[in-house]
Each structure stands twice: as structure tokens, then as C-alpha cells.
Amino acid sequence: ETVYLKDYTPFGWQIADVHLTFRLSPTATRVLARIHFAPNPGAPKQDFFLHGEELRLIRAAIDGTEVTPEITDKGLTCAVPDGPFLWEAEVEIAPEANTALEGLYMSNGMYCTQCEAEGFRKITYYPDRPDVMAIFTVRIESDLPVLLSNGNPGDRGAGFAEWHDPWRKPAYLFALVAGDLVAHPDRFRTRSGKDVDLNIWVRPGDEGKCAFGMEALKKSMRWDEEEYGREYDLDVFNIVAVDDFNMGAMENKGLNIFNSSCVLASPETSTDGNFERIEAIIAHEYFHNWTGNRITCRDWFQLCLKEGLTVFRDQQFTADMRSAPVKRIDDVIMLRARQFPEDQGPLAHPVRPESFQEINNFYTATVYEKGAEVIGMLRTLVGAEAYAKALDLYFDRHDGDAATIEDWLRVFEEATGRDLSQFKRWYSQAGTPRVQVDEDWTDGTYSLTVRQHTPPTPGQPDKAPQVIPLAVGLLGPNGDEVVPTRVLEVTEAEQRFEFTGLGARPVPSLNRGFSAPIVLERETSRAERAFLLAHDTDPFNRWDASRELARDSLFEMITKDAAPDGDWLDGLQRLVADTTLDPAYRALMLSGPSQSELAQMLHTRGVTPDPDAIWSAAERLAQATAERFADMLPALAREASVSAAYAPDAEQSGKRALGSAVLSMQTRLDGGYAAEAQFAAADNMTQQLSALTQLIRADRAKAALAAFYEQWQGDRLVMDKWFGLQVGAAAPARAADIAAELTGHDLFDWKNPNRFRAVLGGLAMNHAGFHRADGAGYRLLADWLIRLDDLNPQTAARMCSAFQTWTRYDADRQDLMRAELQRIADKPNLSRDMGEMVGRILS
Ligand code: ARG
Numbered sequence: 001e002t003v004y005l006k007d008y009t010p011f012g013w014q015i016a017d018v019h020l021t022f023r024l025s026p027t028a029t030r031v032l033a034r035i036h037f038a039p040n041p042g043a044p045k046q047d048f049f050l051h052g053e054e055l056r057l058i059r060a061a062i063d064g065t066e067v068t069p070e071i072t073d074k075g076l077t078c079a080v081p082d083g084p085f086l087w088e089a090e091v092e093i094a095p096e097a098n099t100a101l102e103g104l105y106m107s108n109g110m111y112c113t114q115c116e117a118e119g120f121r122k123i124t125y126y127p128d129r130p131d132v133m134a135i136f137t138v139r140i141e142s143d144l145p146v147l148l149s150n151g152n153p154g155d156r157g158a159g160f161a162e163w164h165d166p167w168r169k170p171a172y173l174f175a176l177v178a179g180d181l182v183a184h185p186d187r188f189r190t191r192s193g194k195d196v197d198l199n200i201w202v203r204p205g206d207e208g209k210c211a212f213g214m215e216a217l218k219k220s221m222r223w224d225e226e227e228y229g230r231e232y233d234l235d236v237f238n239i240v241a242v243d244d245f246n247m248g249a250m251e252n253k254g255l256n257i258f259n260s261s262c263v264l265a266s267p268e269t270s271t272d273g274n275f276e277r278i279e280a281i282i283a284h285e286y287f288h289n290w291t292g293n294r295i296t297c298r299d300w301f302q303l304c305l306k307e308g309l310t311v312f313r314d315q316q317f318t319a320d321m322r323s324a325p326v327k328r329i330d331d332v333i334m335l336r337a338r339q340f341p342e343d344q345g346p347l348a349h350p351v352r353p354e355s356f357q358e359i360n361n362f363y364t365a366t367v368y369e370k371g372a373e374v375i376g377m378l379r380t381l382v383g384a385e386a387y388a389k390a391l392d393l394y395f396d397r398h399d400g401d402a403a404t405i406e407d408w409l410r411v412f413e414e415a416t417g418r419d420l421s422q423f424k425r426w427y428s429q430a431g432t433p434r435v436q437v438d439e440d441w442t443d444g445t446y447s448l449t450v451r452q453h454t455p456p457t458p459g460q461p462d463k464a465p466q467v468i469p470l471a472v473g474l475l476g477p478n479g480d481e482v483v484p485t486r487v488l489e490v491t492e493a494e495q496r497f498e499f500t501g502l503g504a505r506p507v508p509s510l511n512r513g514f515s516a517p518i519v520l521e522r523e524t525s526r527a528e529r530a531f532l533l534a535h536d537t538d539p540f541n542r543w544d545a546s547r548e549l550a551r552d553s554l555f556e557m558i559t560k561d562a563a564p565d566g567d568w569l570d571g572l573q574r575l576v577a578d579t580t581l582d583p584a585y586r587a588l589m590l591s592g593p594s595q596s597e598l599a600q601m602l603h604t605r606g607v608t609p610d611p612d613a614i615w616s617a618a619e620r621l622a623q624a625t626a627e628r629f630a631d632m633l634p635a636l637a638r639e640a641s642v643s644a645a646y647a648p649d650a651e652q653s654g655k656r657a658l659g660s661a662v663l664s665m666q667t668r669l670d671g672g673y674a675a676e677a678q679f680a681a682a683d684n685m686t687q688q689l690s691a692l693t694q695l696i697r698a699d700r701a702k703a704a705l706a707a708f709y710e711q712w713q714g715d716r717l718v719m720d721k722w723f724g725l726q727v728g729a730a731a732p733a734r735a736a737d738i739a740a741e742l743t744g745h746d747l748f749d750w751k752n753p754n755r756f757r758a759v760l761g762g763l764a765m766n767h768a769g770f771h772r773a774d775g776a777g778y779r780l781l782a783d784w785l786i787r788l789d790d791l792n793p794q795t796a797a798r799m800c801s802a803f804q805t806w807t808r809y810d811a812d813r814q815d816l817m818r819a820e821l822q823r824i825a826d827k828p829n830l831s832r833d834m835g836e837m838v839g840r841i842l843s
Pocket residue numbers: 114116117246247249250251284285307360363794
């Protein structure tokens with residue numbers, strides 16, 4: 001069942017071209033395939049095997065003669081001629097019955113596909129692996145008005161449409177859409193003067209929610225030309241919004257398919273956060289056209305080759321479109337919240353995994369976000385110019401290839417003359433490196449001794465030292481920068497770096513901009529952190545100093561019932577009062593560490609986390625902060641107010657973020673008076689939802705929830721927020737009960753991944769609510785995962801990760817969680833997806 005990287009062998013044949021005809025019908029779609037195979041001279045001898053799952057073979061022929069292949073539930077084998085031959089097959093599939101949302105399926109009467117990673121084998125018999133690339137020609141037969149596939153449009157007439165994709169591609173990039181759709185059209189002229197027709201296709205009624213996504217697409221196209229020299233390569237670029245979708249979006253060649261939550265936007269229905277995320281995802285999928293499609297992956301172990309790089313590119317894009325420091329802080333918050341627990345628990349795996357049972361379980365924060373960090377480190381090490389040179393070489397040399405991490409690193413080695421063999425450990429070693437820093441000040445020489453070690457992870461007991469680009473700056477005693485940022489290259493287990501010519505002992509600002517995804521373990525006094533909070537010129541570290549102070553204060557509050565750290569609150573007040581700083585940045589300063597982050601911190605410091613104690617300490621700190629800021633709130637609120645018409649840009653959304661932080665403090669002081677006023681007056685979703693959140697927290701949301709429901713029950717995406725917020729923001733004692741009740745609501749459609757995630761994912765995100773001592777949260781989630789497993793194993797398996805931290809907690813909670821995991825493991829016909837996840841979590 002397990003597949004290993006080391007077992008890679010090329011497929012025995014190459015494909016010249018593929019012709020597919022689809023006769024669409026919900027219950028009995030016929031797929032006719034004509035494929036020209038020719039022996040692959042570079043491959044070892046092997047049986048002719050084609051993947052195929054849940055297909056009914058009607059007819060197969062080789063060079064026009066019918067054949068009877070041997071069929072299993074994984075695919076077929078067949079005797080074939082020694083030379084080139086024409087393979088023909090007709091299969092029948094039932095898109096309407098496809099609840100896994102993988103392969104060809106239906107969503108609200110529209111046909112659509114999701115083939116990455118291994119969904120194409122549910123469409124026809126095929127060598128469904130990324131290193132088999134071919135030119136596709138597709139004919140769709142259906143009475144539906146809009147019929148789309150990859151590439152450029154060809155003939156079309158009553159009841160049919162043809163598409164031809166001139167670029168060789170693997171099957172996972174195949175896509176087909178058919179439905180009653182309307183287009184939001186536009187046009188883009190590439191820098192070499194080619195016109196491209198752009199369309200965002202949506203269900204009638206959603207036309208008004210496309211304009212923002214279209215602007216984001218055009219900005220992405222321009223940005224990729226300017227920053228990476230990459231131009232678009234077809235006559236059309238289509239985006240389709242689909243309500244039922246397992247993930248965020250998919251980069252199918254020329255026909256991107258999006259979860260509607262990741263493309264549809266309007267001020268009334270979307271928050272500022274939604275807008276920013278949509279802009280980033282549109283960019284991400286568009287950027288895949290070069291990093292993923294033109295250069296794809298040899299096998300699924302190389303997934304980070306396209307995902308890490310494309311995430312890095314979309315992060316650069318967002319930093320350029322909006323505030324770079326705010327984007328960096330957001331990304332690190334995400335990395336620490338989602339990737340660190342993965343890296344430090346039973347699901348730890350290298351950025352390039354070496355084995356898997358179900359590849360869909362490896363679309364993880366480690367492959368994506370840590371994968372992007374690895375690219376960022378590489379760029380830091382070689383410099384922006386060399387990075388650009390290496391990328392040019394990569395595009396030049398590997399265009400049209402199915403490439404590997406070795407290929408990727410080789411272009412950097414050749415472009416820069418650097419040996420990257422040690423750097424490569426970032427791809428093969430799982431786990432987050434811990435870095436200890438000790439300092440010394442003698443005779444005017446300041447030195448840093450840096451020690452690194454990475455704790456063991458499953459299957460990897462011993463770790464070798466990694467290359468850590470540690471960006472460091474030094475501040476003088478009165479707060480000015482005496483040594484501007486320089487990058488120390490840490491390569492040894494222990495290493496010393498010296499700074500000479502300093503007049504006084506400096507204060508170090510370490511890992512500036514979070515230059516490496518590590519945990520810094522340095523004994524630092526509160527005074528020193530407060531100094532950095534006041535003076536650091538690196539905005540990331542300034543924020544991080546405050547974060548550390550908050551974490552320390554919460555640690556003392558949780559373990560010793562201490563009072564909140566007043567000095568830190570003083571420093572925070574001074575910073576937040578500084579009107580020369582970006583409101584978005586100040587809003588970030590006001591948002592404290594999440595409760596799951598605190599659980600992780602306690603665990604790391606050898607204390608068993610008590611979710612209720614964490615919750616109550618976080619509440620006390622929030623209350624103390626609100627009281628401290630009370631006098632400042634009116635001025636901050638004035639500063640946060642926006643008089644211009646709503647725009648989802650960085651400036652306005654920064655102000656609204658500050659406004660939300662103010663409202664949250666205000667609500668702790670007035671019990672919800674201001675929140676009710678804001679809820680009543682709001683003309684945009686950002687402010688409506690932030691008011692509703694505060695009202696839920698203040699236990700004063702009954703009327704507002706009803707009014708919100710009245711107003712938005714017809715809008716699926718807004719209703720996801722209504723479902724999710726009630727659970728996510730609920731008081732811990734009630735979260736599981738509210739979630740259980742909502743699963744009985746008429747609009748709870750558990751077959752829709754967005755709705756399922758809103759309620760059950762909302763529960764998993766409510767830390768103390770999920771970990772309720774009687775196990776009600778665990779039980780409810782397990783009940784629903786067991787139920788969903790038969791229908792949609794991929795989404796069910798992803799949500800299993802809510803249990804990944806189970807060994808951190810007390811014995812009673814561990815017993816409860818283990819029992820639920822075991823109950824899932826014992827389910828009859830457990831999917832491979834779930835089986836692998838539960839097995840790894842329990843091991
Ligand atoms: N390649 C897509 C993206 O990152 C993700 C699709 C993953 N889908 C899946 N079923 N594993 O943009």
C-alpha cells in the first residue's frame with residue numbers, strides 16, 4: 001500500500017496525443033478515449049498497466065481490434081504490440097453519484113472535475129502520473145449552454161464543443177466544466193502584444209461578485225511578467241466558481257477551478273480577509289501556469305517543487321500589492337499555528353516526503369508553507385539577483401519537463417557556484433530546528449554562539465545540522481541600530497560569530513523577518529524584549545518581541561496565577577498610540593497568541609496544557625488590556641473610521657482591522673453596546689461580522705444572529721460564516737452543543753465541504769470547546785468524520801488532523817481522544833485516506 005520515492009521508475013510508454021469525447025449524463029456519462037502510445041526508450045520493460053477506478057469498461061481496442069484487458073479495482077493490464085499503437089476505450093461513469101468530489105462530479109447541476117492528485121483515473125483508463133505528459137484534444141457533447149475544457153476553443157455547434165490544448169501536460173491538469181453559467185469577461189494584453197480573453201464563470205446570480213477576482217487576475221498576469229518574466233501562453237484563460245470543492249482552487253491548464261469561497265467577492269458579503277485571500281489564491285493558481293504546469297513534477301514526492309515555489313511567489317505578490325511587513329507577520333502566524341504543530345507531532349514529514357499511502361494527505365502546511373520558507377531561505381542565502389538568475393535558468397532549462405528537487409537545486413548551484421548539498425536537508429529532514437543563542441561581550445567584541453538541534457520525528461531519530469540563514473541586527477543602548485541587518489550563515493551544530501568595533505554592549509535582534517523557520521531558544525529578559533518592542537527597526541521582530549512578552553505573561557498567568565505583565569502593556573500602549581505606524585500593523589500588535597499556540601508553548605516548556613486554564617487566562621488578559629486601553633479607545637476608533645466608499649485595499653482594511661480590535665476591547669467594557677450599534681449600521685461584511693463576533697463573545701447575539709440569518713439565508717457563502725462563527729466564537733462550555741445543534745439545522749448540508757468545515761472545523765478551532773473535559777467535542781467530531789468517510793474521504797481525512805496534538809494533553813483527555821481515534825480506525829470500510837491519517841496520529 002505504501003509508495004516510496006526510492007522506487008521511482010519511468011512509465012514504459014510515451015503518449016503522442018490524447019483525444020477524449022465526453023457524452024455527458026448525470027448517471028451514465030460515456031468517455032471515449034483515443035490515445036497514441038509509443039514505447040519509452042528510457043524505461044525498463046514492464047507490463048502495460050493503466051490506472052482506472054470506479055469505471056465501467058464498455059469497450060477497449062488496440063489498433064482497431066477489440067481486446068479484453070485484465071481489470072482490478074486499481075486499473076487494467078493488457079497485452080500490447082512492441083511498437084507504437086492506438087489505444088481506444090469507452091467507459092461509463094456516474095458523475096451524479098460521485099460524492100468524493102474527485103474525478104468528474106456534479107455540483108448544483110453543473111459538471112466539473114478535480115483531477116489532482118490522482119482523480120483522472122476515475123475518468124478513463126490512463127497512466128495517471130505527472131511524468132506522463134500529452135497533448136489533449138477534447139470534445140464535450142451536452143445540451144448545457146457552457147462547455148469548457150483546457151487550452152484554446154475549437155469547433156462548437158448545437159450540443160457540442162471542442163477544445164485543444166497545445167501544451168503537453170500531465171492528466172492531473174485536465175479539466176472539464178459544463179453547466180448553465182454566465183461569464184464575467186475581460187481582456188489582457190501580454191507584454192509581447194498578445195490578447196487573451198479572460199472569463200470568470202459563475203452561476204446566474206453571482207455575476208456581481210466577479211469584478212474583484214478579475215482585477216486580481218490581471219494584476220497577477222502583469223506581476224508575473226514584470227517580476228519573473230513569465231507571460232501567459234494561451235488565447236483564453238477561464239476561471240470557474242464551484243460550490244462543492246474539497247480544497248481552495250486548482251490550476252488546471254487554462255481552466256482554473258475555484259471553490260466559490262475563494263473567488264466570489266462583494267463588499268456586502270465578503271470580509272477584508274476574504275478579499276485578500278481571494279487575491280492571493282487567484283495569483284497562486286495563475287502563477288502555477290509556469291511553476292507547476294509548464295514545469296511540472298516528476299512524481300508526487302516532488303509536490304513542493306510546484307507548491308512551495310508557487311506559495312513563495314504568491315507571498316511576494318501580496319507583499320508587493322499590500323504591506324510587506326504585515327504580510328510577513330500574517331504568514332508567520334499561520335506557519336506557527338499550522339506547520340509547527342505538524343512538524344512537532346506524529347504527522348511530521350519532510351518538505352519532500354519519502355513515502356505515502358494516500359498523496360492527498362500530503363497537501364500539508366509542511367509541503368506548502370514550509371516549502372515556501374525553504375525557497376525564501378534560498379533567496380536570502382544567494383541574494384535577490386542570483387535568485388532571479390537561477391529562476392531564469394530554471395524556466396529555460398526545464399520548460400516542458402517533469403522535474404525534481406534535484407533539478408531545482410542544480411540550477412541554483414550552477415547559477416551561483418554554491419554547493420547546496422547541506423541546504424538540501426531542508427527537503428529531507430522533518431522537524432523544526434531549535435536554535436540556542438548565547439552572547440558574550442569582552443573587550444569591545446560582541447559574539448554570538450549559535451547552537452542548533454532538531455528533535456527526532458517519526459522515522460528520523462537523528463538529525464544533521466542544517467543551513468540556517470540567521471538575519472541579525474544589533475541595537476545600541478539608546479535604541480539606534482549600530483549594526484544593520486546581516487545574514488549569518490549557520491551551518492554547524494555549534495558556531496561562533498563576532499562583531500567588533502562596538503562602543504557598548506549591544507542588544508541583538510535575531511532572526512529578523514523570520515529569516516529561517518526555526519524556534520529560537522534564547523533566555524531573554526523582559527526588559528530586553530520591551531527594548532526591542534520599543535526600538536527594533538525590523539517590523540517583524542518588533543511584533544515578535546511583543547508576542548513573546550504576551551506569551552511569557554500568559555505563561556505566568558496560567559501556571560502561577562500571576563497578574564498580566566504591566567510593563568508589556570505599557571510598551572504596547574506606546575506602540576499602538578504611535579500614529580506614524582500603519583493601522584494594520586498596530587491591529588496585529590493587539591491580537592494575542594491563539595489558545596492552541598499557548599497549548600503548544602506550555603507543552604514545549606514541559607507543562608501539560610489545561611485548555612480551560614488557557615482560556616480563562618486569555619480572557620483575563622483581554623479584559624486587562626481593554627481596561628488599560630480604555631482612555632485611548634475613542635481616539636483609536638476615530639483613527640480607524642473610514643469615510644470613503646468601501647474598498648478592500650490595504651489602507652482601508654488596515655483601518656478596519658484596527659477598528660475591530662478597538663471594538664473587541666470596547667465590548668469588554670460596555671458589554672456589547674457599541675457592537676450592537678456597529679451591527680445595525682454596518683454596510684459591509686467586515687464590520688457586520690466583527691460586530692457579530694463581539695456580540696457572540698458577550699453572549700448578547702440572539703437578535704443579531706436571527707437578523708443575520710434573515711438577511712443572508714439565501715447566500716451560501718455568507719451562511720458558512722453564520723454557521724462557523726457560532727461555533728468558533730462560542731463559550732467553550734457550549735461550543736460542542738451548539739455545533740451538534742447546528743448539524744441538525746435545515747441548511748446544514750454535510751455533503752458540502754465548506755458547510756461541513758464551517759461547523760466541525762469551527763469546533764476544532766475553538767480550542768477549549770473542542771477539548772471540553774467530558775469529551776463531547778471529540779465525540780461529535782469523530783461521529784461526523786466516520787459518517788463523512790464513506791462519502792468524501794479526502795475532506796474527512798484532512799480534518800482528522802484536529803487530533804494530531806492529542807499526546808500533549810492530560811491523561812483523561814488523552815484517553816478520550818485515543819478512544820475516538822480508535823473508533824475511527826475500527827470503522828468498517830475505512831478509506832485509505834483516513835486509515836493512513838489515524839494510523840500516523842496513533843503511532
Ligand atoms: N494544486 C492545488 C493548489 O495548490 C491544490 C489541489 C489539491 N487537491 C487535492 N485534492 N489534493 O493550488
